Amino acid sequence: MSANSKEEAKNQAAQDQKSQKGEKGLRTLSGYPVPKFYTAEDLKAFDIEAELGHPGDYPFTRGITEDMYREKFWVMSQYAGFGTARESNERFKYLIAKGGSGVGIALDLPTQLGMDSDHPQAQGEVGRTGVAIDSLRDIEIMLEGIPLEKVGIIRTTANAIGPIACAWLVALGEKRGCPPTTFSVRLQNDVLKEFVARGTHIFPPAPSVKLCIDALEYCARHVPNWLPLTACGSHMRQAGGKVKHELGFAIANAIAYADEAIRRGLKIEDFAPTLTFHFLIHKDFFEEIAKYRAARRVWAKLVKTRYGSDDAESQKMHISAYTAGVTLTAQQPLNNVSRVTLQALAAVLGGVQYLATSSYDEALSLPSEEAVTIALRTQQIIAHESGVASVADPLGGSYFLEHLTDAIEKDVWAVLEEVEKKGGAVEAISQGFYQKELMESAWEQQRAIDRGEEIVVGVNQYETGEEIEMPSFRVNPAVEKEQLENLARLKQERDSQAVQRGLEAVRVAGKKNENLVPSLVEAVKAYATIGEICDVLREVYGEYKEPLSFLR
Numbered sequence: 001m002s003a004n005s006k007e008e009a010k011n012q013a014a015q016d017q018k019s020q021k022g023e024k025g026l027r028t029l030s031g032y033p034v035p036k037f038y039t040a041e042d043l044k045a046f047d048i049e050a051e052l053g054h055p056g057d058y059p060f061t062r063g064i065t066e067d068m069y070r071e072k073f074w075v076m077s078q079y080a081g082f083g084t085a086r087e088s089n090e091r092f093k094y095l096i097a098k099g100g101s102g103v104g105i106a107l108d109l110p111t112q113l114g115m116d117s118d119h120p121q122a123q124g125e126v127g128r129t130g131v132a133i134d135s136l137r138d139i140e141i142m143l144e145g146i147p148l149e150k151v152g153i154i155r156t157t158a159n160a161i162g163p164i165a166c167a168w169l170v171a172l173g174e175k176r177g178c179p180p181t182t183f184s185v186r187l188q189n190d191v192l193k194e195f196v197a198r199g200t201h202i203f204p205p206a207p208s209v210k211l212c213i214d215a216l217e218y219c220a221r222h223v224p225n226w227l228p229l230t231a232c233g234s235h236m237r238q239a240g241g242k243v244k245h246e247l248g249f250a251i252a253n254a255i256a257y258a259d260e261a262i263r264r265g266l267k268i269e270d271f272a273p274t275l276t277f278h279f280l281i282h283k284d285f286f287e288e289i290a291k292y293r294a295a296r297r298v299w300a301k302l303v304k305t306r307y308g309s310d311d312a313e314s315q316k317m318h319i320s321a322y323t324a325g326v327t328l329t330a331q332q333p334l335n336n337v338s339r340v341t342l343q344a345l346a347a348v349l350g351g352v353q354y355l356a357t358s359s360y361d362e363a364l365s366l367p368s369e370e371a372v373t374i375a376l377r378t379q380q381i382i383a384h385e386s387g388v389a390s391v392a393d394p395l396g397g398s399y400f401l402e403h404l405t406d407a408i409e410k411d412v413w414a415v416l417e418e419v420e421k422k423g424g425a426v427e428a429i430s431q432g433f434y435q436k437e438l439m440e441s442a443w444e445q446q447r448a449i450d451r452g453e454e455i456v457v458g459v460n461q462y463e464t465g466e467e468i469e470m471p472s473f474r475v476n477p478a479v480e481k482e483q484l485e486n487l488a489r490l491k492q493e494r495d496s497q498a499v500q501r502g503l504e505a506v507r508v509a510g511k512k513n514e515n516l517v518p519s520l521v522e523a524v525k526a527y528a529t530i531g532e533i534c535d536v537l538r539e540v541y542g543e544y545k546e547p548l549s550f551l552r
Contacts, residue, residue: 029284029454030242032407038399046406048397051297055351055392059300061293061405062393063351064316069389075152075354076379077102079322081131082366083479084486085142088131092146094369098376101152104356105142106130112200114161114534117483126480130157134487134531136524139168140175148173148183153227153354155186155320160202162189163215164533166228167520175525186227186276186320186354189215192253192425195544196434197235202534205426207541211516213260218517220261220271227274229257230320234280236434238326240442243287243408247295248415249425249434250277251302255416256425258307268307272314276354281343282324288343289395290404292319292350297405298412320354321347328363332458332466336360341378348382349395355379490527498526503536510540 026034051059056066065071078095081088081104092103107130110122116134117126126132131142148154158165165187173180191208194201201208212229219228233250241249254275261271277295281288299317303309323343328336337360344357357375359367367375383389395401422428429435448454455461502523509519516537523533 028287028404029282030244030287030408032287032404038403040399042399042403043406046402048402051406052396052402058304058312058315060296060316062396064296064318064353066392068351068392069348069383070392073101073383073389074348074352074379075102076100076376076383077104077153077155077354077356078372078376079104079106079356080367080372081106081142082108082129083127083131083476084483085131085133085138085140087127087476087479088142089144089146091369091372092142095372095376096146096151098373099380100376102354103143103146103151103154105154105156107157108132109200111530112157112159112161114164114202114530114537116529116531117480117487119531124480126483132479132483133168134483135490135527135529136168136171136175137486137490137527139172143172148176148178151183153184153186155188155230155354157188159188159191159194159198160200160208160211161530161534162187162191162229163211163218163517164520164524164530165189166215166218166226166517167524170223170517170521171525174521180223181225184225184227185223186230187215188232188278189229190232190253190257190278192256192429193232193235193249195429196249197239197438201544203537203541204544205430208544209256209260209426210513211537212257213264214515214517216257216261216271217264217266217515219274220266224274227276227318228271229274230276230278231257232278234278234322236438237280237282238324239438240445241438242441243291244411244415245434245437245441246279247291247298247408247412248419250279251295251298251412252416252419252425252428254299255302255306259424262307268303268309269311269314272303272307272309272311273316276318276320278320278322280324280326281321281347283327283339283343285342285346286401286404287408288346289350290401290408292321292347292352293393293401293405294408294412295319296351297409298416302416318354319350319352320356321350321352322356323347323358325358325362328358328360329456329459330363332464333360333364335458336363337374337378340375341382344378345382345386345388348388351393487529490529494527499523499528499532502526502528503532506533507536507540510537 028034052061055063055068078100080091108127109125109129110117111133115122117132156165169185170180189212191212216228219226231250231254233246236249237246296317300315303315323340327339340357347355357378359371359375361368361371419425419428422431422433449456452460505519506523509516
């Protein structure tokens with residue numbers, strides 16, 4: 001048989017196998033084809049030895065340590081915070097008493113936007129989507145009685161105000177006589193995704209990135225045990241993106257931050273080991289497991305090739321994951337317990353380091369104590385009763401999973417290449433590339449639900465038409481009044497001259513283009529408020545206004 005005949009026969013055999021497996025038809029949530037079954041033939045072009053290796057070995061597909069959860073479970077940190085600092089303190093203590101190993105602080109919208117609770121635009125929003133934090137005084141009350149050095153980690157969603165949140169926690173530790181190096185903090189501090197998927201930005205993109213790197217640089221030089229930046233793909237996914245957008249845009253943003261940090265004089269090894277990535281756990285079970293494995297592989301290769309680092313700790317991607325609140329339904333809300341369980345299990349099988357689980361009533365209100373307890377217990381049952389934590393990467397080697405991991409990785413590299421062609425993350429966002437991709441993907445997904453092509457149990461199939469009767473948690477309407485009274489009292493009692501000195505130091509540091517964190521620490525120690533500090537920064541950097549349209 002000639003070489004051509006052999007090649008034709010090989011191609012025909014491959015086509016016959018594809019036909020037998022039923023390659024047309026089902027797809028994953030992000031659109032990857034799913035035939036009836038997979039075989040070793042599907043991995044023939046895949047170098048398993050090079051791409052998998054052992055858990056704890058480059059490129060870390062199978063996990064960042066050899067023992068994984070045999071050594072230590074993931075951090076079980078429930079996302080919480082509402083009303084006043086006093087109320088949030090009670091919820092955090094409740095979760096810790098139930099076995100939670102971290103404190104996840106949700107901030108209300110005025111705080112995230114750099115407004116005091118008494119700002120006219122804050123009216124009606126104080127303490128609604130998270131806890132109202134006007135000053136260090138609120139931080140002190142919120143974490144009162146919680147031993148910083150014994151909590152697994154303290155994390156917060158601060159993004160546009162990332163360096164201010166950093167300063168709050170540095171100042172808290174110093175005032176308590178608890179050096180910041182003795183406890184752990186994880187800042188979200190990823191402002192680029194705010195311009196795309198959330199909208200809680202304050203300053204234009206360039207100074208916003210500068211502020212993020214201020215926190216990263218300060219921690220690298222003074223608090224190396226803190227995790228000063230979490231690149232978020234979860235918000236891209238919630239905005240309607242596919243897996244390739246979630247991973248690709250988050251990693252592209254991380255590249256922008258890393259490049260800026262290196263321009264400041266840091267080495268990749270100075271900060272990469274402290275970077276984390278935050279992803280959503282969506283509902284396609286195997287796609288989610290493959291996603292985390294692919295993400296680790298891309299990051300490891302990127303650090304090695306783009307930044308020329310062979311440092312294993314810099315190549316390891318530390319992953320934080322949150323179950324997809326976007327998949328929870330107000331209809332038949334108890335079904336959400338099953339959804340959250342499957343999503344949490346996928347994250348554990350995918351090898352994440354931090355996990356927060358949604359409460360079944362989140363589509364109706366802020367979580368009740370009963371619901372948040374069940375969410376935490378879900379993690380504990382997976383950890384202690386399921387057996388999946390006993391072995392690293394228990395699904396590694398699965399024909400289906402490895403094929404899916406490889407397909408996702410290729411798509412992520414393609415997204416990164418496209419962003420690079422547009423001049424990097426900041427330019428791509430400014431041109432509306434991220435936004436357009438997410439909008440088109442969201443439209444496709446919603447159309448599939450509306451057509452019944454994607455089934456949502458209890459919503460477009462298996463509806464009961466029953467009225468929802470479930471006790472739900474509501475923020476006390478008196479919260480805003482209490483917070484305003486606390487703020488007014490603070491402004492009367494503090495040393496106003498010390499406040500002005502602190503604010504002036506921030507202004508001077510901003511105009512000199514210096515790292516702002518040291519001056520912010522002094523300002524917050526004097527109890528300068530979030531609004532006062534951000535007003536000074538608005539004077540220095542200006543305020544970002546959304547363009548009327550980003551579509552061309």
